Amino acid sequence: MKRAQLVTGLILVGAVIVAALISLVWTPYDPIQVVPGQRLLGPGWPHLLGTDGFGIDIFSRLLVGARTTLIVGIISVGIAAVIGVPLGMLAGQVGGWLDQLVMRVSDVVYAFPALLLAILLASVFGASTLTAMVAIGVASIPAFARVARAGTLQVVASDFVLAARGAGTSRWGIAVRHVGPNIAPVVGVQASVGFATAILAEAALSYLGLGTPRPTPTWGNMLRDAQQYLFVAPLQAVWPGLAIAVAVLGFNLLGDGLRDYLDPRLREVP
Amino acid sequence: MTEPLYRAEALTRTFTTSGRVVPALAGVDLELARGGRLGIVGESGSGKSTLVRLLAGLDRPTGGKVWFEGREISALPERELGFLRASVQLVFQDPRSSLNPRMRVGQIITEPLRSRLVRRQLPADVDHQQRLAEVLAAVDLPPDAADRYPHEFSGGQRQRIAIARALAPKPDVLIADEPVSALDVSVRAQVLNLLTDLVTSAGLTLIVVSHDLMVVRHLCDQLAVMRAGRIVEAGPTASIYADPQQDYTQALLAAVPRIRSTGRDQS
Numbered sequence: 001m002k003r004a005q006l007v008t009g010l011i012l013v014g015a016v017i018v019a020a021l022i023s024l025v026w027t028p029y030d031p032i033q034v035v036p037g038q039r040l041l042g043p044g045w046p047h048l049l050g051t052d053g054f055g056i057d058i059f060s061r062l063l064v065g066a067r068t069t070l071i072v073g074i075i076s077v078g079i080a081a082v083i084g085v086p087l088g089m090l091a092g093q094v095g096g097w098l099d100q101l102v103m104r105v106s107d108v109v110y111a112f113p114a115l116l117l118a119i120l121l122a123s124v125f126g127a128s129t130l131t132a133m134v135a136i137g138v139a140s141i142p143a144f145a146r147v148a149r150a151g152t153l154q155v156v157a158s159d160f161v162l163a164a165r166g167a168g169t170s171r172w173g174i175a176v177r178h179v180g181p182n183i184a185p186v187v188g189v190q191a192s193v194g195f196a197t198a199i200l201a202e203a204a205l206s207y208l209g210l211g212t213p214r215p216t217p218t219w220g221n222m223l224r225d226a227q228q229y230l231f232v233a234p235l236q237a238v239w240p241g242l243a244i245a246v247a248v249l250g251f252n253l254l255g256d257g258l259r260d261y262l263d264p265r266l267r268e269v270p
Numbered sequence: 271m272t273e274p275l276y277r278a279e280a281l282t283r284t285f286t287t288s289g290r291v292v293p294a295l296a297g298v299d300l301e302l303a304r305g306g307r308l309g310i311v312g313e314s315g316s317g318k319s320t321l322v323r324l325l326a327g328l329d330r331p332t333g334g335k336v337w338f339e340g341r342e343i344s345a346l347p348e349r350e351l352g353f354l355r356a357s358v359q360l361v362f363q364d365p366r367s368s369l370n371p372r373m374r375v376g377q378i379i380t381e382p383l384r385s386r387l388v389r390r391q392l393p394a395d396v397d398h399q400q401r402l403a404e405v406l407a408a409v410d411l412p413p414d415a416a417d418r419y420p421h422e423f424s425g426g427q428r429q430r431i432a433i434a435r436a437l438a439p440k441p442d443v444l445i446a447d448e449p450v451s452a453l454d455v456s457v458r459a460q461v462l463n464l465l466t467d468l469v470t471s472a473g474l475t476l477i478v479v480s481h482d483l484m485v486v487r488h489l490c491d492q493l494a495v496m497r498a499g500r501i502v503e504a505g506p507t508a509s510i511y512a513d514p515q516q517d518y519t520q521a522l523l524a525a526v527p528r529i530r531s532t533g534r535d536q537s
Contacts, residue, residue: 159364159367159368160367160370162328162362163360163362163368163369164381165328166326166328166355166358166359166360167355167381167382167385167388167439168351168355168356168382168386168387169381169385169387173385177377178373181373182372
């Protein structure tokens with residue numbers, strides 16, 4: 001049963017990755033070039049999922065959109081993990097006022113809506129994929145810092161860290177050899193769940209026009225485009241919506257599946 | 271009289287948890303000569319583990335002083351404790367938690383040799399692989415154990431790994447905190463005998479903490495009985511067993527058969 005979650009997650013995530021990879025070398029039609037003569041076609045042949053209000057093949061745009069989605073996910077999770085995990089480890093290992101400082105600042109960032117940050121960045125630097133990634137990444141730092149700190153506290157309290165200190169291992173050595181490898185699983189789970197959050201956030205930002213601007217296709221700005229034809233061609237909104245749902249569900253299932261799979265309490269029992 | 275290896279004076283350690291002040295050690299004086307084998311016994315919460323952590327320099331006293339080889343370790347910063355780290359090694363109660371599950375046994379055992387603090391105290395030409403093979407042989411583990419992970423071993427074998435790690439930097443002092451309490455009764459004797467042999471052959475100074483009086487009697491020639499953060503009785507093991515002076519010690523000794531028969535110490 002637990003495996004089913006993991007496998008389903010892997011399949012869905014795999015589908016998104018495959019779509020993104022295919023789009024690198026091939027799409028059925030040009031995903032950007034406007035074709036005035038074939039606007040708002042329904043699903044069928046040769047345009048599998050029909051065309052949008054600019055006459056562009058929707059399937060092609062979905063494939064390229066997967067790429068944008070993954071890049072945004074990777075970069076924003078990367079930003080969050082690279083900053084959040086060391087901060088959390090530092091807070092957990094040093095403790096005291098530094099711990100308090102890191103966690104209170106993290107609370108403030110956590111309370112600050114990502115959307116507001118994105119609006120801020122977009123109004124200063126202009127809306128782009130980059131500002132969306134930075135906004136999502138910064139907003140996700142607290143989640144990583146908390147997970148890393150909680151894991152670190154657990155590891156630091158263990159006898160093997162006490163033994164390492166007794167063996168003269170420095171704090172740096174304890175962080176690298178003991179804390180890091182032992183919190184890697186929980187950080188991995190957080191990365192997967194964070195990926196889902198990032199995809200959703202990117203779609204929301206693009207939908208609001210604060211993310212990737214046209215003509216670059218993303219699932220979010222496809223939804224935005226589809227909105228004005230909602231009563232004429234409702235299926236337009238269904239395809240990108242479905243793609244977002246698949247990706248978010250996939251990464252969430254993968255995260256939950258990994259959590260169960262890596263849970264030592266479930267694994268250690270013979 | 272020569273300076274004892276360990277000396278502690280009026281040692282106190284209090285913990286503050288959510289505003290409440292809990293004294294774990296309430297003034298302990300201690301002397302241990304080189305080559306001595308000291309057993310520290312007492313009930314749970316009597317301060318035994320706190321005391322050995324202070325002796326090992328893993329915690330700082332809130333009052334009093336500890337000297338090791340004539341140097342006041344309770345006043346030295348961590349970076350100057352290399353001599354202590356190289357000479358004093360620990361074995362913990364539960365080898366399931368005292369060995370990092372994500373390190374190979376070889377890495378675990380050579381960790382003390384690789385730390386910068388300890389390395390400076392050792393001869394420069396220590397061959398890690400050779401030393402690893404030596405200590406694995408000393409604790410009766412096969413040489414190929416080094417490439418495996420702790421979870422592939424039984425509890426008794428894991429405690430042997432922990433002992434091997436403690437022996438790796440050729441320490442002068444071995445501190446064992448409840449070394450066999452977490453082990454099956456069937457392997458306790460093996461590990462105790464191994465400890466006895468190793469301590470004898472290497473001429474180690476030994477400090478053993480236990481709530482099990484049989485363990486201490488087996489390993490130690492001196493005994494300190496602790497209660498509520500103080501040493502209430504101390505002296506040669508044999509004489510304390512023969513003629514306990516304190517009511518508390520008498521009660522502890524009298525409790526031995528009862529504890530055994532109810533199997534309480536296996537929980």
